[in-house]
Amino acid sequence: MTYHIHHSLTVFLILFLFIFAACEKDDDNDPSGNDPNDRSANRQGVGASANALLAQDQYQRLVVEVQFPSGFAPRQQTLDNMESFLDRYLNKPEGITVRQSQVSGFGDDAYSIDEIRNIEDDLRTMYTDSNTIAIYLLFVDGERKEDNNNQTTLGVAYYNTSAVLFEETIRNLSGGLGEPDRYKLETAVVNHEIGHLLGLVNNGTPMQQDHQDEDNGSHCDVDDCLMYYAVETGNVVSNLVGSSVPTLDQQCRDDLEANGGK
Ligand SMILES: [Zn+2]
Ligand SMILES: [Zn+2]
Known part of the structure; x- marks a missing residue:
C-alpha cells in the first residue's frame, strides 16, 4: 500500500x-530568448515607458502596429504625419516601422476602455522584444461608452504603449462643411495620444518648468500646444479649420529632450 x-x-x-x-x-x-507569451512589458501604466520610447539605450528600434476594422482605416497622410512626429522626437537609430492591418469588425456602437483592453488582448501581435519597443494603435468603429452630450472622446492612451482612436467619432466631426480635413483631426489625436505615451505632461516625463494644466490632468496649459486637453475632445475641431495641425510647444519639447528624446 x-x-x-x-x-x-x-x-x-x-x-x-x-x-x-x-x-x-x-x-x-x-531566438530572442524572451517568452513570446509574456506581455507584461506592454501592460504598464501610461507614461511608464516614456524614457524607453524616447532614448536609445534600451531599445534602438520602434514598431507601431496600427489596426482597424474594414472601412475604418486612417488616412495614409495621418500615418505619414505620425511617423514624422515620432522621427522628430524619438532616438531610434535602427529605425521606426509602421505596420497596418485590417481586423474583423467589432460591430459595437460604443466601447468602454475595458472592452478595448480585451480587444487588444485578442488582436495585438507585436510586443516589446529584445532591441525593439512596440506601440499599438487601435482604431474603432464606434464611440466611447462613457461619452454623452457633455463629453466627446476622440482618443485615449490606456497602457504604456497602447492607445485607442474613436475613428467613428473623428469622422463625424471632420470632412464636412465647416469641419477640418479628416487627416488633420486624425493626426492631431494620434500625435496627442502618443504624447501621453511619451510621458506628457508630467506623467512619466518630468517637467523642466511648470506648464501642467492640473485641472485637466496630464495636459499642457498652452492652448495652442498639441498637448492641450481639448485636442482629445471635440473642442479642438473648430480651431483646426483653416489652420495646421497643432505641434508641441517649447516646454513640451524641452521635457522630451531632457528625458532622452531629441
Ligand atoms: Zn490628452
Ligand atoms: Zn505643451
Whole structure:
C-alpha cells in the first residue's frame, strides 16, 4: 500500500519534470530568448515607458502596429504625419516601422476602455522584444461608452504603449462643411495620444518648468500646444479649420529632450 502511493507520486513527479523540461526547450528555441507569451512589458501604466520610447539605450528600434476594422482605416497622410512626429522626437537609430492591418469588425456602437483592453488582448501581435519597443494603435468603429452630450472622446492612451482612436467619432466631426480635413483631426489625436505615451505632461516625463494644466490632468496649459486637453475632445475641431495641425510647444519639447528624446 505504501509502495503503491510512493509509486504514483514518482510517476507524477516524472511527468511534471517532463512538462517543465518541454517548456524550457521551447524557450531555448526562441531566438530572442524572451517568452513570446509574456506581455507584461506592454501592460504598464501610461507614461511608464516614456524614457524607453524616447532614448536609445534600451531599445534602438520602434514598431507601431496600427489596426482597424474594414472601412475604418486612417488616412495614409495621418500615418505619414505620425511617423514624422515620432522621427522628430524619438532616438531610434535602427529605425521606426509602421505596420497596418485590417481586423474583423467589432460591430459595437460604443466601447468602454475595458472592452478595448480585451480587444487588444485578442488582436495585438507585436510586443516589446529584445532591441525593439512596440506601440499599438487601435482604431474603432464606434464611440466611447462613457461619452454623452457633455463629453466627446476622440482618443485615449490606456497602457504604456497602447492607445485607442474613436475613428467613428473623428469622422463625424471632420470632412464636412465647416469641419477640418479628416487627416488633420486624425493626426492631431494620434500625435496627442502618443504624447501621453511619451510621458506628457508630467506623467512619466518630468517637467523642466511648470506648464501642467492640473485641472485637466496630464495636459499642457498652452492652448495652442498639441498637448492641450481639448485636442482629445471635440473642442479642438473648430480651431483646426483653416489652420495646421497643432505641434508641441517649447516646454513640451524641452521635457522630451531632457528625458532622452531629441
Ligand atoms: Zn490628452
Ligand atoms: Zn505643451
